[in-house]
């Protein structure tokens with residue numbers, strides 16, 4: 537948020553956005569890595585630190601990389617699990633649990649795999665790209681609960697390698713998740729895009745679906761994205777500051 541003076545600059549929310557939320561019958565929220573940044577979880581683009589700095593996550597988070605070097609992928613995901621396990625939900629996550637109490641219907645779709653929305657108390661979270669802490673059989677796709685410590689755990693049913701329960705680049709979004717998310721974006725009256733660079737599809741297309749269905753679309757991001765100019769509102773700020781302010785304005 538820039539210098540201390542800037543950070544003390546009063547955040548002014550557009551009253552039209554607050555009234556649109558007040559009148560909304562259905563709010564759809566899409567979150568990205570930015571909402572977890574204030575929990576200390578590096579965003580997807582900044583995530584690569586130390587040993588991982590030399591790897592491009594777009595190359596690593598793929599079935600090809602897993603099939604070529606499952607040991608490396610498991611080291612990467614175990615490192616990310618440790619990072620997330622040390623993190624806690626922040627005021628941005630908590631504000632979304634409060635927003636759900638203030639509007640008739642809220643659908644929360646997250647691109648994040650960190651589970652922080654659920655730990656904040658959000659229910660029925662749609663995990664568009666899966667969950668970091670699930671293990672799935674790479675052959676059958678089923679979630680497998682196990683206590684294997686092997687470098688590459690294997691499926692007790694078929695012997696194939698287990699992999700983290702996330703959606704990799706080049707893999708399709710599970711149909712039920714995709715349909716639920718698309719339907720919510722098409723049905724909502726207000727769509728909030730929070731903490732995402734809006735570069736990864738089809739998640740980034742949800743805001744377009746909302747706009748095409750005459751929803752009010754607002755972005756919350758300290759770095760406005762290329763889409764910001766096409767949205768009704770672009771609030772330049774951190775989710776952990778803006779979302780609590782939105783909830784406070786709604787609740788008064």
Ligand code: BV8
Nearest residue numbers: 568569570579580581647705706731732733736737774775
């Ligand atoms: C698919 C899980 C069918 C894994 C992830 C159409 C056009 C172009 C390309 C495609 C297309 N359709 C499909 C593709 C290919 C590809 C894609 O989109 N590629 C991109 C790179 C161009 N998509 C797919 O492969 C998808 N599958 O469509 O299947 C298909 C397949 C092949 C070809 C055609 C069709 C599956 C994609 C799923 C990938 N899996 N995650 C894992 O985590 O290991 S994606 C991963 O990266 C995240 O989940 C997230 O979605 C994405 C990162 O995005 P963000 O969350 O936005 O994070 P980022 O770091 O980018 O930005 C953070 C933002 O926060 C910034 O803007 C920053 O300013 C802001 N911020 C920072 N601090 C704060 C903040 N905001 C608020 N408050 C703060 N404090």
